[in-house]
Amino acid sequence: MDDTTGTLDEALERLHLSGPERDGWLSNHAPMAVEALVRHGQAPTVHRWLDHYGAKLEDMPDTFTPVTAVNWREALGDPRRIADWTAYFGRETAERPWRDVLAEWWPRLLPGIAAGATHPAIxxxxxxxxxxxxxxxxxxxxxxxHGLGYWAARHQPLPGLAHLAPAPSAAAALEAVPAVAEQSGGILVRLGQLTAFPRWPERPPAGPDAARAALEELVRASTHRYATHGHGEPIMLVHAATAPNAVLRTLPALPRELWAPSLAGAWAASAAVTAAYTPAGPARFTPAATTAEELFERAAAHGNDHTIKFTDTALDIGDETALAAALRSIELNPPAL
Structure with a gap:
């Protein structure tokens, strides 16, 4: 996608005056949502959507202490340093090719993919x-x-996890993820209860292409699962699909030797969200009975940022169940416009 309207750049410049969070920890979803809107032909709606969303935005926090090549380890995971980290990556990407910066930092940040409920990675x-x-x-x-800076500041490794029995497919692995014992409280409380995930894939992928194929399978399975399980927590469970899809979208920009670790990180993120918010049982869903273009128009009109982003992921899959899952997100999540 190359936006010939200039809308995406205008929106990003407008948004870069704001910080990545509000109310202390809630994520600013606008940069992700406007990218999806522009990509799917909804550029004329972007500034109106931003006018509505703008009430949720807060200024970038004050700087604390500059992040450098010497002190970055002590700054990793320190949310007081959001502005410092953003400035650091601003300097890095101004002085070096962005792919080089991404390749250097991806393996450092990947273990903390749960940061900010996976929003920085997305x-x-x-x-x-x-x-x-x-x-x-x-x-x-x-x-x-801005995305890398947010991820570094909120970097949050998952607790040490044991392996359960291997699962033969991504769908079976998600089904076998044990729910956390206490299904209440915020995501930090829930992630702190994680103890074990099924082993998936059953065997390490035989090279980068196999890792990518497995990641595609995970995105498909987690998107499909929302159709039957999204009612467990309609907003939070979209991340079980959008987080691994963010990793999948990043693979082509990464060295191939990072593809297998990226699969492992994506599986950890999807399984963690599934464990934290999985419902007691599945629900029936209705086929979308519409085209992908019409479905995204509905999501854009609905206006909910999570619905827009999840529908964007569902359209990457594009099959009947994925479109039904997108429709389910429109039905379950509160409209914002």
């Missing part, structure tokens, strides 16, 4: 998709810096 995935498919304009490169 923001990076939207940014990388834009850079790969269009011109690397200054606002788009800055958007990558």
């Amino acid at each position: 923001r990076v995935g939207h940014s990388v998709r834009t850079l790969l498919e269009g011109e690397a304009t200054a606002p788009r490169v800055r958007e990558l810096a």
Whole structure:
């Protein structure tokens, strides 16, 4: 996608005046949502959508202490350093090719993919998709810096996890993920209860292409699962699909030796969200009975940022169950417009 309207760059410049969070920890979803809107032909709606969303935005926090090549380890995972990390990656991406910065930092950040309920990783995935498919304009490169900075500041490794029995498929693995014992409280409380995940894939992937194929399978399975299980927590469970899809979108920009570790990180993120919010049982769903284009128009009119992003992921899959899952997100999540 290359936005010939200029809307995406305008929106990003507008958004870069704001921080990545509000109310202390809730994520700013606007950069991700506007990228999806523009990609799917909804550029004329973007500024109106932003006018509505703008009430949720907060200024970038004050700087604390500059992040450097010497002190970055002590700053990793320190949310007080959001502005410092954003400035650091702004300098890095201004001085070096963005792919080089991403390749250096991806393995450092990947173990903390649960950061910010996976939103920083998802923001990076939207940014990388834009850079790969269009011109690397200054606002788009800055958007990558904002995403990486947010991820570094909120970096949050999962607790040490044991392996359960191997699962033969991504769908079976998600089905076998044990729910956390206490299904209440915020995501940090829930993630702190994780103890074990099924082993998936059953065997390590035989090379980068096999890792990519397995990641595609995971995105498909987690998207399909939302159709039957999204009612467990309609907003949070979209991340079980959008987080691994963000990793999948990033793979082409990464060295191939990072593809297998990326699969492992994506599986950990999807399984963690599934464990934290899985319902007691599945529900029936209705086929979408519409085209992909019409479905995204409905999501855009609905206006909910999570619905827009999940529908964007569902359209990447594009099959009947994925479209039904997107329709389910429109039905379950509260409209924002």
